[in-house]
Amino acid sequence: xxxxxxxxRGRRTINEINMVPFIDVMLVLLIIFMVTAPLxxxxxxxxxxxxxxxxxxxxxxxxxxxxxDKLEMKVKEQTTSIVLKDVAAAVKRAQGNAQATxxxxxxxxxxxxxxxxxxxxxxxxQVMDTLQRAGIQxxxxxxxLAN
Numbered sequence: 001x002x003x004x005x006x007x008x009r010g011r012r013t014i015n016e017i018n019m020v021p022f023i024d025v026m027l028v029l030l031i032i033f034m035v036t037a038p039l040x041x042x043x044x045x046x047x048x049x050x051x052x053x054x055x056x057x058x059x060x061x062x063x064x065x066x067x068x069d070k071l072e073m074k075v076k077e078q079t080t081s082i083v084l085k086d087v088a089a090a091v092k093r094a095q096g097n098a099q100a101t102x103x104x105x106x107x108x109x110x111x112x113x114x115x116x117x118x119x120x121x122x123x124x125x126q127v128m129d130t131l132q133r134a135g136i137q138x139x140x141x142x143x144x145l146a147n
Contacts, residue, residue: 058109059075059076059094059095059109059110060109060110060111060112061073061074061075061091061094061095061109061110061111061112062074062075062111062112062113062114062142063087063091063111063112063113063114063127064114064115065113065114065115065116065119065123065124065127066116066119067116067118067119069119069120069123071083071084071087071127073087073090073091073094075094084126084127084130085130087127087130087131088130088131088133088134088136089134091111091131091134091136092134092136094109095109095136109138110138110139110140111131111136111138111139111140112140112141112142113127113128113139113140113141113142114141114142115142124141
C-alpha cells in the first residue's frame with residue numbers, strides 16, 4: 001500500500017521506494033557472508049592417476065591415422081598399411097601372435113590410437129568404434145603435450 005502524504009487540501013501518493021530496509025538487509029547479509037567465509041574449508045577432489053594399472057601391457061599396438069585418413073598399424077618395429085574395415089582383424093591377429101609367444105596366457109596388449117591434428121574427430125571415433133565392436137578391451141588415445 002503506497003504511503004500517503006497529506007499537504008494542504010488534497011492527498012497525494014508518494015511514488016518513491018524507501019531504500020533503507022533494503023540497505024539494512026544487504027548489510028546484514030554482507031556481515032553473515034564475511035563471518036562464515038573463513039569457516040568454509042576448501043574441498044579436495046580426488047582425481048584419477050595415470051599408470052596404476054595392475055599389469056603393464058606385454059605389447060602395444062599403435063594405430064596411426066594420417067592427414068589423408070590413411071591407417072597404419074605399428075607393432076614393435078613393423079609398420080603396415082590397413083583399411084578401416086580390416087583394423088579389427090589386423091589387431092586381433094597381432095594380439096594372437098603375442099598370445100602364441102606368451103604360452104597360452106590371456107592377451108595383454110593395448111591398442112593406442114594416434115592421429116594427426118588435422119584429422120577429423122569422426123575418423124578417430126570410427127576407428128575406436130570398430131575396435132570396441134570387435135571386442136578389443138584396452139583401447140586408448142595417444143596425446144602429444146604442447147611445449
